[in-house]
Structure formats: structure tokens, C-alpha cells
Amino acid sequence: MDINVNRTLLPLAASLALGLVAQHATAATISTSVVIPTVSGSGYTPAIPVSGLAQFDPANGTLTGIELGLHVESFDATLGLGSWNDPGTGAQFESAYLPMQISIDVRLPGGGGLLFASTSFGGFIFDEAGTISAVGVPGDPVVEDATARLADYGLLSSFIGTGDVSILGLGIFSFGYPGMVNLDDGTTTDGTPYIGSFDVGPSTMSINYIYTPAVVPLPAGVWLLGSALLGLAGIRRRMA
Secondary structure, three states: OOOOOOOOHHHHHHHHHHHHHHOOOOOEEEEEEEEEOOEEEOOOOOOEEOOOOEOEOHHHEEEEEEEEEEEEOOEEEEEEEEEEOOOOOOOOEEEEEEEEEEEEEEEOOOOOEEEEEEEEEEEEEOOOOOEEEEEEOOOOOEEEEOHHHHHHOOOHHHHEOOOEOOOEEEEEEOOOOOOOEEEOOOOEEOEEEEEEEEEEOOEEEEEEEEEEEOOOOOOHHHHHHHHHHHHHHHHHHHHO
């Protein structure tokens, strides 16, 4: 009996069969995004709700990570100092840094939210009644791994399903912090900045879902092909 099996193709065919049989699952990514038109306002503005970002369909596999991304194409804002704490020492105002932040806001069930993928900017004023104008293009998208913080607050389930994520918003904030106002005696004190006006966007908000794909059962024909190729490999070894 003479069986002529190509010595080059046989090892490749056997490897292909083994690969098909193994079907090891590897990490994959599904992305969803939505464009937010330019938003305008002034003063304190609650996070602007954002819809249209799809949840992760569990039929795709097992969700292992979530990345949140934000790209603000442009902004134009006016910032001022609403108030600052008089330390009662006679020290006078010298300067203050006024910050502003554009972020993805993930709403918490009891109120408040978690901020992700933030773009921050601001500038100094040297008169307590002064203002700054912040105009520009933030640049590249900001992407942040949100998996751990979302899990800590029990929010991962809000991203899983077959509908849209309902707890996301675009946050536009100015925030005070301890010691943001510099005094002429070298000390600092607290202050409360405000946004006189803003135009932000258009912006793109995105979610990257990292997951392990579900293992799809192989068709019977593939199993037969794998068995046949492996059988040929066995015959070739015995004849060698």
C-alpha cells in the first residue's frame, strides 16, 4: 500500500485541525460612541444627560473591562471667583487659580456622580473681581479605564444588557479646593469659583467594552476534518 502525503502540507494541516479543536477564546473589544452637539449655559449646571450609548450584550461573552472616552472638539468659557474666605488676619487678596473641568459623569443612585475621562483647564486672576476667558481645542480624546471604580460602586450592571446605558452625562464644572486663593502675607485660603458662561463641543463620548467572547460550538464537519487530518498524520508517522 502506497500513501503519498506531502511532507510540508501534512504538519500544517495537523496544526490547523488542532487549532480548530482547541478554539481558545481571546480578549476582544466592542466600541460604541455618540456625538453630543454644542451645549451652552452659565453658572452651576447639572450634568447633561447623554443617551445612545449601547450596553454590552452578554450574548457576546463575558465582560472583563470598561473604558470611557471623551473628546471635546472645542470650548469657550468665562470663569470668575464667586467668593473667598476672609482669614480675619488683615491679609489681602493676591491671586487665585480658577479651574474648569469637562468630564463624563456617571450618575450614582443616591445622588452625585463619578467623573471620568476629564479635560481640565483654567488660569490665574490677580484681582478678586477679575475673570478669565478659556478658549481652545483640548486635543486628543481622553480615555480612562473605569472598571475598578464602577465595580466599587456597584455600577457595572448598568452597562450590561441589550438597551442603552442610562446613567451617563456630560459634566461641565468649576470647583473650589482648599488653599486656592493666595494672600499677600504668603498664606492661602479657600474660594468658590463660578462659570460665567460656557460653550462646549461638539463632543464625542465613547465606551470600549473589553470581553472574552463566548465559545461557539464547532460544526460536526470541522470535527470530522480535524479527525481525518490527525489520522493522516498518524499513518504518515507509522510509515516513516
